[in-house]
Amino acid sequence: MSANTQHTLVDRDKALVWHPFTQEQTALARLPVVRGSGPWLYDEGNNAYLDLVSSWWVNLFGHARPEIAASIAAQANTLEHVLFAGCTHEPAVQLCEALNQMLPLELGKFFFSDNGSTAVEVALKMAHQYWRNVCSQERRLFIGFHGGYHGDTVGAMSVGAHCGYHDQFRSFFFDSVAVPFPETWLADQDVDAREAAALDALEASLKQHAGQVAAMIVEPLVQGAAGMRMCRPQFIAQAVALARVHDTLVIFDEVMTGFGRTGTRFAFEQTGVVPDFLCVSKGITGGFLPLALTITSDPIYQAFLSDTADKAFSHGHSYTANPLACAAALASLTLLNTAETTKAWQRLTQDHKSGLHMLLQTVPCIERVRQCGTIAAFDLPEDYPLAASQLHQCFLQEGLLLRPIGRTVYLMPSYVVNAEQLHNAYERIAHVLGAQADGARAVAPAMPEISI
Known part of the structure; x- marks a missing residue:
């Protein structure tokens, strides 16, 4: 689809839709998602985003799972x-x-x-x-x-x-x-x-x-x-x-x-x-x-x-x-209840451990690193220069759908994310967080932090 079509969809949304947990006056442009496949979401320009929050924690087995x-x-x-x-x-x-x-x-x-x-x-x-x-x-x-x-x-x-x-x-x-x-x-x-x-x-x-x-x-x-x-x-x-x-x-x-x-x-x-x-x-x-x-x-x-x-x-x-x-x-x-899913939990647990270890080595400012099964999280220091809304935009630019909660960055992917995809995601997260000074200048001013 053309860029004009994309802008038209976003404008139509802005004119009509009231979104959850959002300050509508200052909200940034919506991401126009048109389809999903496995761990990926795609916008109208066919740009892919790795869904690392399971679309508000509901998606277990990937988008458009054929059996369901x-x-x-x-x-x-x-x-x-x-x-x-x-x-x-x-x-x-x-x-x-x-x-x-x-x-x-x-x-x-x-x-x-x-x-x-x-x-x-x-x-x-x-x-x-x-x-x-x-x-x-x-x-x-x-x-x-x-x-x-x-x-x-x-x-x-x-x-x-x-x-x-x-x-x-x-x-x-x-x-x-x-x-x-x-x-x-x-x-x-x-x-x-x-x-x-x-x-x-x-x-x-x-x-x-x-x-x-x-x-x-x-x-x-x-x-x-x-x-x-x-x-x-x-x-x-x-x-x-x-x-x-x-x-x-x-x-x-x-x-x-x-x-x-x-x-x-x-x-x-x-x-x-x-x-x-x-x-x-x-x-x-x-x-x-x-x-x-x-x-x-x-x-x-x-x-x-x-x-x-x-x-x-x-x-x-x-x-x-x-x-x-x-x-x-x-x-x-x-x-x-399949053995494949149990193995996926075990694999995700280990992949998170590796990714968090890498972040600790490359982004020393992160705090309170924690993990429980397929959920991983860490906090950023209070003086970190980017707010949650800014980080969200930076992650989208890297092809990652992540929604920090205040100073907390968390990953809760679906069980179909593979080791290579998650490793790549952690590397991109490290890149965003390591470029904090440039990111603070490049992204719009901070928005009210009310989203979850």
């Missing part, structure tokens, strides 16, 4: 949708059966929704109502962790009140308590002390609010939107143990960490504990269609059974358990 596309197409010719209140259908049941085989026996009840925020919202509402149903007790308080981001619906924002993204809406929030999150990184000498302090703060909060806390919510192992902040599995296990001692339910928000991102199918597998609620979305359909699940235990489910409607869980959406999305998820899980 074929599953959706076949389902579209059979049943595109039916209301899920009073009806059921094969793709939904098959998906629950497939997930049931992957999860511990404790997690055997599946509630469908449409996105990660809503999966969390469902868990919060279930936890709140559970206590009222079982003991007529009104538990209105939730405990989370500083930096925890759980979505943009009102309940999800309330338990993520200390993540820094929702300050404009604080007047909407219900009460929640946040305790420290003991993030750690390579060669961290003080992690033991930070974990001890965080556990002390958690225990103090649980004691102070005894009988009032409906649930504790946590992103296990990695806080995504906070800047890929990582903690050790043993901390999660100890935090859950405290919650159990104080008769508090546990919600794991694995919207981002689920389906292999941390090197195991779910992050909780590395902790040795099982939550009362598991929230999943993003990668469940391989990046094709919106779908989410809140997965819980039979004892939680039983608490909602009654001869009267007042104890039922009154929540739902028009597109709940959409058959097309379920078909995509089934194809995605088939790919997930």
